Amino acid sequence: MQASQIKKLGDALFDALTACTTLPPLTSQHAGITVDDAYAIQQRLMARRLDAGEKVIGKKIGVTSQAVMDMLGVDQPDFGWLTDAMVYGEGEAIPMSRLIQPKAEGEIAFVLKKTLKGPGISVADVLAATDGVMACFEIVDSRIQDWKIKIQDTVADNASCGVFVLGDRLVDVRDVDLTTCGMVLEKNGEIVATGAGAAAMGHPANAVAWLANTLGAHGIALEAGEVVLSGSLGIMVPVKAGDNLRVTIGGIGGCGVRFI
Numbered sequence: 709m710q711a712s713q714i715k716k717l718g719d720a721l722f723d724a725l726t727a728c729t730t731l732p733p734l735t736s737q738h739a740g741i742t743v744d745d746a747y748a749i750q751q752r753l754m755a756r757r758l759d760a761g762e763k764v765i766g767k768k769i770g771v772t773s774q775a776v777m778d779m780l781g782v783d784q785p786d787f788g789w790l791t792d793a794m795v796y797g798e799g800e801a802i803p804m805s806r807l808i809q810p811k812a813e814g815e816i817a818f819v820l821k822k823t824l825k826g827p828g829i830s831v832a833d834v835l836a837a838t839d840g841v842m843a844c845f846e847i848v849d850s851r852i853q854d855w856k857i858k859i860q861d862t863v864a865d866n867a868s869c870g871v872f873v874l875g876d877r878l879v880d881v882r883d884v885d886l887t888t889c890g891m892v893l894e895k896n897g898e899i900v901a902t903g904a905g906a907a908a909m910g911h912p913a914n915a916v917a918w919l920a921n922t923l924g925a926h927g928i929a930l931e932a933g934e935v936v937l938s939g940s941l942g943i944m945v946p947v948k949a950g951d952n953l954r955v956t957i958g959g960i961g962g963c964g965v966r967f968i
Contacts, residue, residue: 709738709745718752721865724851725753728808731851735858743782746863753866754789765935766790767923768846769915770867771859772908772939780859785909787919788867790935798876801968802847804949810849810870812947812965813940814893814955816886816905816912817844817874823932824916826924834913834920837932840878841886841912843955843963846937847871848944872937875963884959887911891941893955903942905957912938 717734724731734749735741758764771777771785796802804810821839849870852861862868886905893901909915915938920930930936947953947967956962 709741709748713738714745714748715752717864718749719756721749721753721851722756725757728806729851730808730853733852733856733858733861734864735860741860743860743863746860749864750788750866753864757791757793762791762793764789765792765795766937767919767930767934768867768869768872768937769908769919769939770862772915780857780862782859785915785918785939786859786863786867787922788869790869790872790937794869794871795935796871796873796965798874799964799966800873801966802871802873803968807847807849807870808851809855810847810947811944812893812953813846813848813944814891814901814903814942814957815844815846815940816889816908816938816957816960817842817872818912818916818936818938819878820930820932820934820936823929824920825929826921829917829920829924831911831913831917834916835881838881840880841884841960842878843875843957843960844937845873845953845955845963845965846940847873847947847965873963873965874935875961877961879960886913889958889960891955891957893942893945893953895945895947895951895953900945901942903940905941907941908939915939
C-alpha cells in the first residue's frame with residue numbers, strides 16, 4: 709500500500725475517533741491491505757493522537773483467545789497503544805458521548821517496574837519485571853461500522869481500543885496463580901461473563917512476553933512504569949448509558965465502572 713493511502717486511512721480513523729463516527733471496513737475498500745499495512749495505518753492514527761497532546765502510558769494485547777483468532781482467521785494476537793486520554797480509575801463514570809459502539813472486557817493489567825525489550829523475553833522475565841497486577845476493564849470500541857472487522861481493520865484501528873479502567877489494588881504476581889484465577893463479570897448485578905487467566909494465551913504473562921518480543925523486533929520496548937493489558941478473559945459485553953459493571957478476579961480483586 710502506498711504511503712499516501714496509509715496516511716489517508718490513518719487520518720480518516722483519527723477523524724472518526726474525534727467525531728465519534730464510523731467508517732466502512734478498510735478491507736472492503738482496499739482488498740489487498742495486509743497486516744503490515746494495517747500497523748502502518750495504526751502508527752499514523754497514533755501519531756495524530758500524540759500530536760493532539762496525548763501521551764503513551766502503555767500497550768494492549770488483543771485477539772488472545774483461540775476462538776477470536778479463528779473468527780478473524782489469524783494465528784497470533786495483535787497489539788495497540790494506551791494513552792493518558794484513555795484511562796479511568798476504579799468506579800469512575802464514562803460518558804457514552806466519547807464512545808461509539810462499546811463493549812466491555814474483563815482483563816488482568818500488568819504494571820511494569822522494569823523495561824522489557826525482546827527478543828528472547830520469557831514468562832519468567834515478564835514476572836520479574838512486573839510491579840504488580842490488577843483487575844481492569846478494557847472498553848473496546850470500533851471506528852469500523854457495525855464491528856464488521858477483519859484482522860486488518862482492528863489492527864489499523866489501534867486494536868479496537870476505546871478506553872480502559874484500572875482497579876485500585878495492585879497485587880504481587882507471587883501471591884496469585886495467574887493461570888487458574890477465575891474472572892466473573894457482572895452487569896447491573898447479573899453475571900454475564902466468566903473466565904480464567906488461562907484464557908489469555910494459556911497464561912497472561914505469555915501474552916506480555918509475546919508483545920515484548922513482537923515489539924522488540926521493531927526496536928520498541930515495554931517501558932518501566934507502563935501498563936500492559938494482557939487480553940480478555942471472557943466474552944465482550946455490550947454496554948449502554950445507565951449500565952453498571954463490575955469485574956472480580958480471584959486473588960487479584962475487582963474493578964467497577966459505570967456509563968452515563
